Amino acid sequence: MKGEAGYGGLIHDFKNYILRGDSNYLTSLQQKHTNILRTIRKYKRLKNVTKEEKKHLKIVQRVFDKYLLASDEIAQYKQEGLSILEIDEKVKIDDTKALETLDKLSKTIYGTSLSQWSNISTLRIEEWSGNINSDKEF
CATH class of the missing domain: 4.10.910 (30s ribosomal protein s13; domain 2)
Known part of the structure; x- marks a missing residue:
């Protein structure tokens, strides 16, 4: 999941989509979002998954759902003539908690x-x- 999310992953594709507007980054972001959701569902189906783990998975899913929703707005903002900085500010997502949570899931x-x-x-x-x-x- 961490590989699908961070550098070279969904977040990276999201930022590249803001910078370049290339629909290939949007497609890649959407595919990685789907892969993250599949991994979360698969994880939840494992035996003996704790309530704490499920809580962490929900946090992760919510943040990456926000990226997917915000990605839909980027093309519209580009059409409206907003600058990259203005777009970045409008679709800014605090992913700190999700990345910390992924780290906890992998280490705790x-x-x-x-x-x-x-x-x-x-x-x-x-x-x-x-x-x-x-x-x-x-």
């Missing part, structure tokens, strides 16, 4: 011992790749 061990976290993580990876039955208990 929620309320478990290291060995239990390791077991859960291994099973999640196997489940993610389709190598085990997802009914297995931790």
Whole structure:
């Protein structure tokens, strides 16, 4: 998810779309948004996802939904003759919380011992790749 979001990802495409107005950046942004949503849905379906993780996923989704909605406004602002700086100011999105949240999701061990976290993580990876039955208990 972090790769789809940050440098070279959705945020980068969003900024390039503001700067250049090239519809290829909009298309790429839309594809990356779809990939982020798929990853979030897939993550939520994993066994033993905590309420805290679901809360974090909701934060991430809301911010990247804002990028998608704001991207629709950029072409209109360009047609109205607004400068790049004016457009950037109108569609400015604070993504700090989402990026921090992504970092937490990738690094934080929620309320478990290291060995239990390791077991859960291994099973999640196997489940993610389709190598085990997802009914297995931790």
